[in-house]
Structures are given as C-alpha cells and as structure tokens.
Amino acid sequence: MSSRDVVLGRIRTALSDVPRQERPEDVPVARDYRAAHAADDPGELLDLLQDHLTEYRAAVHRCDPAGLPGTVAAVLARRGARTVVVPEGLPEEWLSEAVVERLTDTPPLSSPTWDAADSVVTGCALAIAETGTIVLDGGPGQGRRALSLIPDHHLCVVRAPEQVVASVPAAVARLSPNRPLTWISGPSATSDIELERVEGVHGPRILDVVLVHP
Numbered sequence: 001m002s003s004r005d006v007v008l009g010r011i012r013t014a015l016s017d018v019p020r021q022e023r024p025e026d027v028p029v030a031r032d033y034r035a036a037h038a039a040d041d042p043g044e045l046l047d048l049l050q051d052h053l054t055e056y057r058a059a060v061h062r063c064d065p066a067g068l069p070g071t072v073a074a075v076l077a078r079r080g081a082r083t084v085v086v087p088e089g090l091p092e093e094w095l096s097e098a099v100v101e102r103l104t105d106t107p108p109l110s111s112p113t114w115d116a117a118d119s120v121v122t123g124c125a126l127a128i129a130e131t132g133t134i135v136l137d138g139g140p141g142q143g144r145r146a147l148s149l150i151p152d153h154h155l156c157v158v159r160a161p162e163q164v165v166a167s168v169p170a171a172v173a174r175l176s177p178n179r180p181l182t183w184i185s186g187p188s189a190t191s192d193i194e195l196e197r198v199e200g201v202h203g204p205r206i207l208d209v210v211l212v213h214p
Contacts, residue, residue, distance in 0.1 A: 035169045038130055042161035045129040046213060049164055052132025056186025058207040068212050072121065072155065073097040075208050079153050081118040085109065087143025090121060094157065105143055114146070119153040120204075125181075126174060127158045127209075130167045132186070134158065134209065137179040145182050154204040156184070160213040 038048055050060045063071040076084065076098050084100045095102065103109060103117055114120075123141035127134045134156055136142045148154055158164065165171050175181060187207040 036130065036166035038166045040166065042164070042213075045164050045166055046160050046211060049127055049129040049132060049158075050211060052129070053186070053209050056132050056207075058132075058186050058209050060209050060211060062211045062213065064214060065212055068157070068210065069093055069095070069097040071210055072157070073099070075155055075210070076100055076119060076121075079119060079206065079208070081153060083117045083119075085114055085117045085120040085143075085147050085151055087120075087122055087141055087147055089140025089142075090123065091141065095121065105147060108144075109147075111150075114150050117151045119155055120147050120151040121155045121157070122148055123157050123159075124163060125179075126163045126165055126171055128165055128168060128171050133168075133171075134184045135171060135175065136182040136184070137175060139179070145180055148182060148184075149204070152204055153206040153208070154184075155208045155210065157210045157212060160211055 038045060050062070053060050059075075061071050061075060072094055081100055084095070084098070084102055086095065086102045086104050088104070088106050100119075103113060105114075120143075122136065122143060123139075125135045125137040125139060125142070136145075136148055136156075138144060142148070148156075165174065184207070187205055
C-alpha cells in the first residue's frame with residue numbers, strides 16, 4: 001500500500017459518519033489557462049533558454065552535433081577538470097576528445113570519490129525556455145541525483161529542438177511523476193540574512209550548459 005492509499009483511506013474513515021449530502025463536493029479545476037507565453041518557434045525558444053540560463057549565471061555554449069565532443073573537451077579543459085564523473089548511458093562520443101580520467105558509477109562510486117571529482121558530465125530529460133530550467137530524471141546519461149549535486153562543476157548537454165520546451169506546463173506534461181526529478185535553474189546559490197549570495201552550498205558552484213542544435 002502506498003502513502004497515497006494510506007492518506008486517502010484515513011480521509012474515508014474520517015468521513016464515514018458524515019451523511020453523503022453533507023460531504024464536500026468535488027470542485028472542477030479550470031484548465032483554460034495559457035500554457036506558454038513564448039512563441040512556438042524552435043530558434044526563438046533556444047535563444048530564450050540561453051538568455052535565461054545566462055541570467056542565472058550559467059555559462060552557455062552552442063554547437064552542432066559534430067562539434068559536441070570538441071566543445072565538451074574545451075569546456076572541461078577551461079575548467080581545469082582532470083577527473084570527470086560519467087553516468088551510465090552517457091554517449092561515448094561526448095568525451096571522445098577530452099583528456100580526462102573518467103569515473104563511472106558502475107559499481108556505485110563512493111562518497112569520497114565523487115566528492116573529489118572535478119566535474120560531472122550529464123545529459124538531461126528536457127529544458128524549459130521560459131524559466132531557464134534544466135530537468136534531470138535519472139534516465140540514461142544522467143545518473144542518480146547525487147552525481148549532479150556533489151561535484152563542484154556540472155556540464156550538462158541539451159539537445160535542441162527535441163529537448164527544449166516552452167513552459168513549465170509543457171514540461172510537466174512530458175515528465176513522468178514516477179521518476180526522480182531534479183530541476184536546475186543555474187548554479188547552486190543561496191543568500192544569508194544580509195542578502196550575501198553564496199554559491200555551491202546545495203549543489204555545483206559552476207554550471208556549463210552546451211546547447212546542441214543543427
């Protein structure tokens with residue numbers, strides 16, 4: 001029995017002595033709100049995604065599919081990455097030009113090992129243009145949640161146009177609620193009571209996003 005079943009069962013028990021006519025009726029939820037505010041144009045959505053990622057202090061790089069290995073290698077070299085965590089299912093060619101030590105998570109890496117890694121390279125489930133958000137769902141090339149949270153540098157590859165959606169409602173419609181979803185809007189950042197921005201407390205301090213498009 002799931003937690004949902006337990007909660008609903010308790011509600012039914014609590015209402016068992018309430019006459020049917022006195023019970024609250026279901027209220028229909030209006031679904032006629034606007035699902036997106038951006039134009040449904042792949043090029044415009046990609047530009048909008050880049051603008052919002054940049055606003056969140058992520059570094060954005062664009063290339064075509066043939067240039068992806070070189071772009072990944074250049075970004076890792078620029079960050080001084082020597083050891084890179086590689087989730088299961090990450091395409092081999094993505095790191096084919098990078099001169100790094102690859103740390104695979106099969107069998108699972110120990111906490112000290114991935115904590116000491118310089119970078120992690122992942123794909124994503126999709127990216128949301130209107131909010132500059134990248135969503136990981138633990139699919140191939142993404143790995144478990146901890147892999148994208150512990151290393152100080154995260155390089156994420158987004159394939160356009162197929163992985164870019166306009167809005168949060170469009171993203172929710174494509175995502176499975178049964179998967180572990182990680183929503184990323186820029187590098188990890190928080191502010192203290194004096195509004196001093198501190199990066200890297202709850203996740204990677206540095207986020208590089210490679211937008212791959214024809």
